[in-house]
Amino acid sequence: MGLRERKKRQTRELISGIATMLFGQRGFDAVTVAEVAEAAGVSQKTVFNYFPRKEDLFLDRLPDLIDLVTRAVRGRPEGATVLAAVRGVVLDLLREGHPLSAYPEPTHVAFYRVVVGSPALQARAREFVQELEDLLTTMYAEAPAPGASAGFAAAVTVAAYRSVYFSTAARLLAGEHFMDVREGLAGEYTRAFDAAERAIS
Template structure:
């Protein structure tokens, strides 16, 4: 993306990323609640006002770069081609993100995405915001499907199931890397795991978990 930007836009992006990385580093080191915006500004060598110009709130310093991804599934469904099912669209998008090792699904080798995840899990106010953002994304997906099909109940079930499949895959990526599996290895079989996960959604659960 930076290659298509002008000099001014690139400088703004670089400044935003510097502030973001400094903020995350301080939050990880000392805890989200123990770091002030002024301390972040000082460490990033910018003014406090500059921090707020790029990130509207302290919580935005964690969420702004990734919050748009809570709506990825809805975006995949909205932009799908005629004849493509909702499951196929979400699966295709997810596989494209696997291919590019998108940080939002836990496959980027840089540790910052995993640091942010742990930071969110350890900070109640951030966990609450993550939950609200995730629910908003699922409701957006349900709304799109309901508008097309006319059945809100089924659309809500479909949206929740698709979101759950994506979240389970992302959690699996993070879990395996945390256990010492290399990001390259996790990426190598991520497509196969995605096939299994979305296969469950596509085919339903009628043959899953039959008690022997």
Template sequence: MTVTGLREVKKRETRQLISDRATGLFLAKGFEHTTIAEIAEAARVAKKTVTNYFPRKEDLAFDHQEEFVESLARTVVARGPGESALGALRSGCLDAIARQDPVAGFAGPEFSRMIADSPTLSVCLRSLHDLREDNLAAALVAATGATAGDITPRAAAAVFGGVHRVVFARIQELTLAGRGGPEIAAVAGEEAEQAFALLEASFGDYARA
């Protein structure tokens, strides 16, 4: 392995270590009561190292936020021949639920409680949902060739994103109620099917590849 390759491995390891130590502290003390200095001490790095990898404290809690905000747009871009945006998003959502994917909301009771108990993280989560809708709208513009001023892709993204928000919130709700992963997946899968079915008449052929 080259020197550059070794440096990249070391960076990934350091980033993961900081993230793991931060998560442990957040769960033990609560997000609002944990400081960057405490995270740095736990990871045995300088405070500056923590902020170099994670500019905001919220970034430490939502370590996979890039994957989250790009997930719906990527699903639309990757849809198969003849598949509509609705069809792709429905299949992607149901698959994520079946896999109990953390990006779909399967974060576990401790992490879910941490978010629910933190005003900062609750606001941050809403902003991540907003960014995900913005990325989806951009993907729908590209998929349909819509003009910059066309409201249709933005409206469609808001509707599609709204279903994903509701499903995500439902998974969190069931998690905090003490339900197990398989039971949550069964309930959320059925309810997601119902929600997407409501959109079929209006969006069944929209952005068909």
């Protein structure tokens, strides 16, 4: 990565970090993009150059999952299924302790509370789920699963990921200790993807 790319990444992380702090303190809907820009020492135009929508300031990791899934499916070994590639992405993220896998950390409760408290963020999350499903529909259409339409296969694959992620968030919000939630999470994903595989085979 060149110097320019590093600086752009640092600026993006700075803006996102400050936005996340402000949203956590006051709630997503109570903070304006202008306030984020001022706190970060940049213009509103700069904020929107990095984050086209306000919701993207807080849910800034979602595009990473699209990129990871795209690369994994496009680059999967010959004979490997789309589902296997997606399963591999999710389990790799879990092993890394990445937030996109719902790997529980103490700080995640505050994150989920901000999302639950904002209809705009909830709408963006639902929109992202649809974007992921649309992407996988295209990919399944290129390599059809036996016995299932591309749309059905994509919906089931996304459901395997989404169901475990959302149930993990719900458990944390309900007050379960993050270590208790963390235990067995890999098994939950495995069972969910196994069920998806049976459904589309």
